Amino acid sequence: MLSSRIVYHLGEMKIALDPESPSYVMPELSDTDQIILDIGCGIGQTFVALKNAQGRFCVGVDIDLECLTYGYEQFPDISFVSSAAEHLPFHDNIFDFVFSRACLLLTNIPNFLAEAKRVLRPNGRVWFNMIPLSLEMKYFRDSVMDFCFIFLAGNLLFR
Numbered sequence: 001m002l003s004s005r006i007v008y009h010l011g012e013m014k015i016a017l018d019p020e021s022p023s024y025v026m027p028e029l030s031d032t033d034q035i036i037l038d039i040g041c042g043i044g045q046t047f048v049a050l051k052n053a054q055g056r057f058c059v060g061v062d063i064d065l066e067c068l069t070y071g072y073e074q075f076p077d078i079s080f081v082s083s084a085a086e087h088l089p090f091h092d093n094i095f096d097f098v099f100s101r102a103c104l105l106l107t108n109i110p111n112f113l114a115e116a117k118r119v120l121r122p123n124g125r126v127w128f129n130m131i132p133l134s135l136e137m138k139y140f141r142d143s144v145m146d147f148c149f150i151f152l153a154g155n156l157l158f159r
Contacts (some may be wrong), residue, residue, distance in 0.1 A: 006070050009042035012102070016049030025101070027127040029053065033097035037061065037119065039085045039112070040103025043071035044078040059095075061088065062103075086111035090119045099127040 002010070015021045026049060029036070034056050038046055041060025047053050054077070061083040062068055068080045083089050085100070085107045098116045116126055 003066060005064060005067055006043065009045050009067055009070075012042065013045035013048055016045055016101075025129050026050065027097075027099045027101075027129075029056070029097065030125065033125065035059075035094060035096050037088075037090075037095045037098045039088075039098065039100040039116065040106075041071070041078075041080070042067045044075045044080065046099070046101050047078050048075055059090075061085070086115055088115045088119050092118050093121045095119050095124060096121055097125045097127070101129050104128050104130050 015023045016026055018024060026046065029050060029052050036047075036053070036056055036058050038044070038058070038060040041047070041062050042064070044058075044060050047058045047060060057079070058077070059079045059081060060068075060071065061081045063082065063084055065082060068082055071078060072080045081089065085103060098120050100112075100116075104112060120126060
């Protein structure tokens with residue numbers, strides 16, 4: 001059974017693949033975008049939905065190990081890295097394009113922006129989108145409930 005977090009990202013991929021969806025919003029790649037970073041990548045759904053991402057070096061970072069593992073197993077052409085948006089484990093000036101579809105509001109925004117700027121090459125491009133905080137809070141609450149269920153079930157089973 002897939003967790004609510006994986007189900008959420010699969011739903012985001014469905015939206016990202018459907019330009020007719022009212023929630024559709026996607027970055028556009030230029031010819032110069034060869035090394036690309038997705039901050040808050042989830043399972044890598046944005047890279048999967050980007051039609052012209054093939055043949056480019058695509059790196060996704062997220063703090064959710066379950067989502068990264070799922071993405072790694074499903075989409076081997078994407079490089080997945082476990083990292084917080086505020087502390088990216090990359091050298092300065094290496095990405096042509098840095099984007100984030102949904103996680104900006106869940107970060108320390110000044111640190112997020114400073115890190116995005118640090119890893120971006122001179123004349124590189126950025127693209128950030130935000131989803132409503134109320135929706136982010138719903139997903140956070142669902143994740144906490146998943147954790148509580150697993151924690152309580154574990155305590156009951158291993159007493």
